[in-house]
Amino acid sequence: xxxxxxxxxxxxxxxxxxxxxxxxxxxxxxxxxxxxxxxxxxxxxxxxxxxxxxxxxxxxxxxxxxxxxxxxxxxxxxxxxxxxxxx
Amino acid sequence: xxxxxxxxxxxxxxxxxxxxxxxxxxxxxxxxxxxxxxxxxxxxxxxxxxxxxxxxxxxxxxxxxxxxxxxxxxxxxxxxxxxxxxxxxxxxxxxxxxxxxxxxxxxxxxxxxxxxxxxxxxxxxxxxxxxxxxxxxxxxxxxxxxx
Numbered sequence: 135x136x137x138x139x140x141x142x143x144x145x146x147x148x149x150x151x152x153x154x155x156x157x158x159x160x161x162x163x164x165x166x167x168x169x170x171x172x173x174x175x176x177x178x179x180x181x182x183x184x185x186x187x188x189x190x191x192x193x194x195x196x197x198x199x200x201x202x203x204x205x206x207x208x209x210x211x212x213x214x215x216x217x218x219x220x221x
Numbered sequence: 222x223x224x225x226x227x228x229x230x231x232x233x234x235x236x237x238x239x240x241x242x243x244x245x246x247x248x249x250x251x252x253x254x255x256x257x258x259x260x261x262x263x264x265x266x267x268x269x270x271x272x273x274x275x276x277x278x279x280x281x282x283x284x285x286x287x288x289x290x291x292x293x294x295x296x297x298x299x300x301x302x303x304x305x306x307x308x309x310x311x312x313x314x315x316x317x318x319x320x321x322x323x324x325x326x327x328x329x330x331x332x333x334x335x336x337x338x339x340x341x342x343x344x345x346x347x348x349x350x351x352x353x354x355x356x357x358x359x360x361x362x363x364x365x366x367x368x
Contacts, residue, residue: 180262183298187334190299194337 225257228362237278243271247278253366254278255288261295268301272309279316286320287313288365294326297334306342311350321356322365332358 229236234246234255242263246255256275263271278284310321325332343349359365 176262176264179264179298180296183262183296186299187297190337190341191330191334 225362228366229255232366238274240271242267245271245275245278247284249283251286251366252284253286253288254284255290255362255365257290258293260293262298263294263301265298265301265304268298269304272305276309276313279313279318282317285317286322287318288322288324288359288362290324290362290365292324292326294331297331297338299338302335302338303342306339307346307349310354314350314353319353319355321354322368323356323358324360324362324365325358 229246232248233250234248234253237245237247239245242258242260244257244259246257247253254275256271275287279287310318325335343351357365357368359368
């Protein structure tokens with residue numbers, strides 16, 4: 135059988151190297167993508183947690199506001215009651 | 222030298238495990254464990270995983286005090302705190318862990334959030350074990366080890 139020309143052998147060798155490199159890059163890309171997705175998931179959870187935190191804080195502030203309004207009403211009514219009790 | 226490392230070494234604590242989110246130190250002679258958080262936020266699954274590892278150490282016996290250093294946190298995740306507060310502490314009490322020392326971030330809003338969440342958790346779960354625990358908030362690691 136006729137030996138293939140040297141240029142063909144070199145080309146074949148280069149092709150194998152290119153395939154190996156392509157596979158390596160593919161794996162590296164997939165691993166980085168998975169890492170980025172995981173980081174994204176973590177950030178999403180953090181944002182959602184911070185939104186929940188804002189909600190809780192606002193609910194607390196609303197409750198305080200209501201308590202303050204009730205207290206103001208009580209204070210406003212107090213002198214009238216006191217006056218009535220004296221006379 | 223990092224001041225925390227210095228305190229850890231002076232008090233003969235050993236690093237038991239470390240990952241991206243937390244470092245855990247123990248000192249069997251003092252019956253103490255320290256969990257030092259390292260990130261601004263910990264997803265609940267990772268949080269539980271860290272605490273399951275701590276549970277394994279506590280179940281080995283000889284630990285009565287847990288120091289939870291959460292100074293790096295910038296986001297408060299209520300479901301994680303609920304799980305930690307209602308399930309984990311309850312389970313660990315059975316294994317003798319009764320003292321809890323907490324170091325919160327310096328930000329006042331965080332402290333307020335903890336108090337609001339705690340109030341809510343206690344209101345919604347009246348059968349909690351808080352009255353059986355010795356819980357104190359500390360300003361530093363030295364204070365937490367000391368008191």
